[in-house]
Amino acid sequence: MALVPGTPPGAEDFLAISPGKSCLLDESDSSDVDEGLLDDLELNPFDGLPYSSRFYELLKQREKLPVWKTKYVFLESLVRNQIVVVSGGAKCGKSSQIPQWCAEYCLSVHNQHGTVICTQVQKQTAVWLAMRVADEMDVNIGHEVGYVVPFDNCCTNETILRYCTDDMLLKEMMSNPLLSCYGVIIIDDIYERSVSSDVLLAFLKNILLARPELKIVLISPPELSNKLVTYYGGVPLIEVECSHSMEVVYAPGIQRDPFLAAIRLLFEIHHSQEKGDIVVFLACEQEIRKAFEMIHQESLHMNPALGELHALPIYPHHSLPFYTPYDGLAHGGTDRGRNVVLTSSRGESLVWISNVHFVIDIGLERRKVYNTRIRAESVITQPISKVQAEMRKQILVSGPAGKMFCLYPEEVTQTEMKTLLTPKVQESNLTSMVLFLKRMDIAGLGHCEFINRPAPSCFLDSPINEDAAKLSSRMKFLHPAGDHFTLINIYREYNQMRRSNVRPYVVERWCQDHLLDYSALEMACVIRGELLDIMKRLELPVSEPAVGTDENILNIKKSLLSGYFMQIARDVDGLGNYIMLIHKQVGQLHPNSGYCLNHIFPEWVLFHEFSVADRSCIRIATEISPELFMQMVPQYYFSNLPPSESKEILEKALVCTTNIAPPEDPPENQGKAAEEETSSASEQRCLIQ
Numbered sequence: 001m002a003l004v005p006g007t008p009p010g011a012e013d014f015l016a017i018s019p020g021k022s023c024l025l026d027e028s029d030s031s032d033v034d035e036g037l038l039d040d041l042e043l044n045p046f047d048g049l050p051y052s053s054r055f056y057e058l059l060k061q062r063e064k065l066p067v068w069k070t071k072y073v074f075l076e077s078l079v080r081n082q083i084v085v086v087s088g089g090a091k092c093g094k095s096s097q098i099p100q101w102c103a104e105y106c107l108s109v110h111n112q113h114g115t116v117i118c119t120q121v122q123k124q125t126a127v128w129l130a131m132r133v134a135d136e137m138d139v140n141i142g143h144e145v146g147y148v149v150p151f152d153n154c155c156t157n158e159t160i161l162r163y164c165t166d167d168m169l170l171k172e173m174m175s176n177p178l179l180s181c182y183g184v185i186i187i188d189d190i191y192e193r194s195v196s197s198d199v200l201l202a203f204l205k206n207i208l209l210a211r212p213e214l215k216i217v218l219i220s221p222p223e224l225s226n227k228l229v230t231y232y233g234g235v236p237l238i239e240v241e242c243s244h245s246m247e248v249v250y251a252p253g254i255q256r257d258p259f260l261a262a263i264r265l266l267f268e269i270h271h272s273q274e275k276g277d278i279v280v281f282l283a284c285e286q287e288i289r290k291a292f293e294m295i296h297q298e299s300l301h302m303n304p305a306l307g308e309l310h311a312l313p314i315y316p317h318h319s320l321p322f323y324t325p326y327d328g329l330a331h332g333g334t335d336r337g338r339n340v341v342l343t344s345s346r347g348e349s350l351v352w353i354s355n356v357h358f359v360i361d362i363g364l365e366r367r368k369v370y371n372t373r374i375r376a377e378s379v380i381t382q383p384i385s386k387v388q389a390e391m392r393k394q395i396l397v398s399g400p401a402g403k404m405f406c407l408y409p410e411e412v413t414q415t416e417m418k419t420l421l422t423p424k425v426q427e428s429n430l431t432s433m434v435l436f437l438k439r440m441d442i443a444g445l446g447h448c449e450f451i452n453r454p455a456p457s458c459f460l461d462s463p464i465n466e467d468a469a470k471l472s473s474r475m476k477f478l479h480p481a482g483d484h485f486t487l488i489n490i491y492r493e494y495n496q497m498r499r500s501n502v503r504p505y506v507v508e509r510w511c512q513d514h515l516l517d518y519s520a521l522e523m524a525c526v527i528r529g530e531l532l533d534i535m536k537r538l539e540l541p542v543s544e545p546a547v548g549t550d551e552n553i554l555n556i557k558k559s560l561l562s563g564y565f566m567q568i569a570r571d572v573d574g575l576g577n578y579i580m581l582i583h584k585q586v587g588q589l590h591p592n593s594g595y596c597l598n599h600i601f602p603e604w605v606l607f608h609e610f611s612v613a614d615r616s617c618i619r620i621a622t623e624i625s626p627e628l629f630m631q632m633v634p635q636y637y638f639s640n641l642p643p644s645e646s647k648e649i650l651e652k653a654l655v656c657t658t659n660i661a662p663p664e665d666p667p668e669n670q671g672k673a674a675e676e677e678t679s680s681a682s683e684q685r686c687l688i689q
Contacts, residue, residue: 065093087225088240114183246402276357308337482622626653
């Protein structure tokens, strides 16, 4: 078999390297390690230092992974082809071992075409895998192996293997469109079908044509592998065989309340005193929080002879910076008690403990789906996919000790479960992705060859029993101009707290007292810092915001209208029933809005979010005037609005505005005024709040 064009010299020699001479050990040579090779002080080719004893301990564990049997076949396919698809189930070792083998390949050709990068959808997984792989390769995290996740870069110029989230690799393409610093790109977690992963898969088809030396490795579940092989034109497929046995128990019928059924079963298992940790898959994050509180309360009155019950919540979409789902207590069973991991859909890859003897699966997920017609999100509850159901089984320890409790009938698997997850490009708001494509000089989504084509707030919710004092505490942040200005007040107050040298837990406690999301405010600070850095690099003027002045309020409203002119609503009856200007959906202001708290209903509002699922509520609204709207709205948009009473009012506002003639300036002042106006407008566009 001939090598593909662009294959570097020495690649054939790489396949013939004696495994006993380096870390490139094949299964057939593992016996050499037991015959005294440990005493030869082999040198690690990645850092030039002798291997530690832990390297050989972990090597024995790696050799037992199902994926290890395919090592030589994979390396041979990688050398001879541009694209390789690896198919295998969960927990077979493919996400940790394949990137290491790719790093060995790049090292064998002296990294002449670049290093290795492996994408993950979850940032928690990217960080954990980088730490695990650095340990297995016997190198330091942040040097030879590192990770790049939102707002956290743990890499250097010498990093050979880096893990990253798929959106961070996509962001890197803005400055490096051909990803020229990488010789091997690994796309993992494809089964989750995130928007960023699907866009990367589409882009890579074109990048491969421009870079014949580039290698692409796609890691997928068996259910998706054939589709990927066809998508890339008949590329090699390597299948990892996984033999996993466990006892599966299905419910005899549909549960009236799957959540309560899962909690009852959890306590029954604990009272039976059978050994092993438990993983419970619930429908959403709200159920995770509720289950955590119930377990905590029950454990206070539990018989000590049963042992402690440690509830460990894992939120798959937890916000920044990096969320460690559980501490060292959770890494395997302990004599002190039993770990109970609580998670939801998309959390399958985040369960890393190895002593799981019981999995409870309610078989449902609750997620947001974006409706492109009305530009609003809806929350739907539906059965999980077959891929997810299978992955949840593979979390268990193999053998008779593992028991899977499916709280749904077995026939549901065949009649109601889809084979794969629905691609996010078909149920998400793609506005940010379209803007990214514009930045990449790509006309739009229609110019990307997707596997599946897409379809043509800051406050925490207060508990029901929350005392009135806390609810009224947010009143001091309210701004009469609208919710966007209230958010500015909150940010300024929070930033002052951060700069006053108080300890972080004091700031977090302050957020809790005022029902504010600490992580959301931290994200706001990080994003604002990035915007300032960009402005400084572009040498744009940065001045202190004139908060509180009428001119500042007007400028902010103009900025909001420039970007959100499509999100306008009008109160048609004076009772807070707002009709959207574009699609005539009806909604009400969210109870947390400052207008609702003050019992004020402005006629015209610009809103940040409209959700059908959340009682058809408008979140984060600010009052605007028809005259200001007509001043900022693009003409093409207004002329294409459907006929309505609201459009007639706006047309009258336009007539009234154009009929008012400004006072004439003396001829000698007109040129100077025009010059000052241009200069002022230029500076105002560069201001940042």
